[in-house]
Amino acid sequence: MEFTVSKILWTLLGLFIVLNWGLIMGGTMRKIGARVAKRHGIPIYQPYIDLxxxxxxxxQITHGIMFYLGPVFRLSGGVGIFLFLPLIFGSDHWSNFSFSGDLILILYFQFFGMLGMALGAGEGGHPYSAIGIGRGLSQFTTIEVPMTLAVIALAVQYNTLSISEIVAAQQGGIANWTMITNPFATAAAMLSLLGAFGHSPFNLVKAPNEIPIGPPTEYHSTYLGVLRTNAAILHVVEAALFMNLFFGGATNWFELILKTFLIYFWSVFVGMVFPRFRIEQSVRWFVKIPLVLGIIAIIIII
Amino acid sequence: MNRLTATEDKLPASVFGLPTNFLKMKETDDNDKFLHEENKKREATAPDGSIIEIDPMQDYFCDARPQVSEPYKIKIVEKFLNWARSESIWVLGFGTGCGSIEIPPLVTPRFDMFRYGVQMRPTPRQSNAFIISGYLSVKTLKRVIRSYEQMQSPKYVIALGSCTINGGMYWDSYNTINRLDQYMPVDVYIAGCMPRPEALLAGFGKLKELIKTGRAEKANEYVENFDWYKANQKKIIKDWNMPDYNW
Structure with missing residues (x-):
């Protein structure tokens, strides 16, 4: 990992591309959702206008310092994952600041934004925020367990905590992808990914018609803009993380765009088909199926 | 708590051509008797044993007067932002009268308001447009005012149906208001009883036109004539057990 001016500029360019792809991808998915419901739906550039x-x-109004910092923490969670995630395998420019232990750091960043947001939304003082936080954190905790088990299974399998090395080990054809070599870990992680993306059936936390929009109830104007910017970045980098871990990574931008699209589409597809779970149902589901799969993955690999 | 002290010299001579001298109000503590128990001043013991005074109306609510929010000085920037505002109208999901039944069809495939950039939001903080859908009872008016004031500027009001213009078929009812624009500024009226969802879509089209041409600045009008609106509201809402300002 080196900090040169050109490296930082390349990383910023990468962030810009990821942000734009996230916004377009979000718009496209909403368009697909609308077409499933036989509507025209929003134009795919609507997320830009909303932003x-x-x-x-x-x-703007504020409820205190932590209320300000909530969206900032959330954004640093998303950007933090991006900074330490190698995007394109074998490219100096697009490997960002990945290093040998980046996998653990990225797992940490996934929770970091969530906790920051919880503190900020808590200061907002709205009862619906508090309910949303309670539901969000309990759901995310149960998502984290199978996801972490799958990641540990991978670390044991490839004997490394570096994402770049995990991607390198998967090169040479689909037969080398983790999806084939470790199907249980992939299944556990892909099922917990459904919860991480927060589409139906696991969208109770932020569903507009349950508790009005949950944690961001009080967030408006620029705060909401920051949260939406982060959502666009986070969707791409989470999909890119799973692409790197389970689907052979990407050797060029086209491959990255295709694979992240398909990984994100997986959660949208499931969301289109299945209705929403209540919170105790979703928590119970996560500790049943993905957790068992994760434990099997660990047992097999050890 | 800041109490309303509307006097003749503070008010404009007329608003919408109506004389305002009938709005003379005297300073009273009448409001206190409507305060709910949990909103009254009280003393509480802190975890360290000290006694602290809690005044919910001061501690939990903002009592600053609203300010006029100026548009950007650079014309072309403001024009661009107005375009964005007009193409992304977020409507507060708040149904007030029988007209609220005309709103759900807008999200169905037949009318599909999403293609015009109109979306529903569940919280006033994130909404830009407020549809007053039909008759407004005094009880609902109070909630409408609270929600309207929590929305961030620039905000727009669409009045749906005849009841918002002159009371419609409820004009002599004992508990509904007749003219909405005495209590909050209205950007677009959609006449009819009830207007069809198509009319509502046409109303959104009109609102977009107003925003794009920079004529949808009613949020500032509310601020400029704040005392007049507050006096009108307090005249009709008898149990004013909330702060004067709700943001």
């Missing part, structure tokens, strides 16, 4: 609109709101 500009949110940043252009003239008034």
């Amino acid at each position: 500009v609109k949110n940043y252009a709101i003239r008034t």
Whole structure:
């Protein structure tokens, strides 16, 4: 890992591309959802307009310092994952600041944004925020367990904690992908990914028509703009993380875009088919199926 | 708690051509008797044993007067932002009267308001447009005012149905208001009883046109005539057990 000016500029360019791809991908998925419901739906560039609109709101209110910092923490969670995630395998420019222990750091960053947001939304003082946080954290805790088990299975299998090395070990054809070599870990992780992306059936935390939008109830204007910017980045980097861990990584941008699209589409596809779980149902589901799969993956690999 | 002290010299001579001198109000503590028990001043013991005074109306609510929010000075930037605002109208999911039944069809394939950039939001903080859908009872008016004031500027109000214009078929009812624009500024009226969802879509089209041309600045009008609106609201809402300002 080296910190040169050109390296930092390349990383910023990567962030810009990832942000734009995240916004377009989000719009496309909503368009697909609308077509399933036989609607025209939003134009795919609608997320851009929404973002500009949110940043252009003239008034803001605050509930305190932590209320300010909530979206900032959330954004640093998303950008943090991006910074330490190698995007394109074998490329100096697009490997960002990945290093030998980046896998653990990225797992940490996944929870970091969530906790920051919980503190910020808590200061907002809205009862619905508190309920949303309670539900979100309990669901995410049960998501983390199978996901971490799958990642540990991978670390044992490839004998490394470096994402770049895990990608390198999967090169040479689909037969080398973790998806084939370690199907149980892949299944556990892909099922917990459904919860991490927060689409139906696991979208109780932020569903607009359950508890009005959950933790971000009080967030508006620029705060909401920051949260939405982060959501766009986070969707791509989470999909890219899973692409690197289980689906052979990407050797060029086209491959990255295709694979992240398909991985994100997996959660949207499931969401289109299945109705929403209540929180105790989703928690119970996560500790049943993905957790058992994760434990099997660990037992097999050890 | 800041109490309303509307006097003749603070008010404009007329608003919408109506004289405002009938709005003389005297300073009273009448409001206190409507305060709910949990909103009254009280003393509490802190974890360290000290006694602290809690005044919910001061501690939990903001009592700053609203300010006029100016548009950007650079014309072309403001024009671009207005375009974005008009193409992304987030509507507060709040149904007030029988007209609220006309809103759900807008999200169905037949009318599909999403293609015009109109989306529903569940919280006033994130919403830009408020549809007053039909008659407004006094009890609901209070909630409407709270929700409207929690919305961030620029915000727009669409009045749906005849009841919001002159009371409609409820014009002599004992508990509904007749003219909405006495209590909050209205950007677009959609006449009819009830207007069809197509009319609502046409109303959104009109609102977009107003925003794009920079004529949808009613949020500032509310701020400029704040005392007049507050006096009107307090005249009709008898149990004013909330702070004067709700943001």
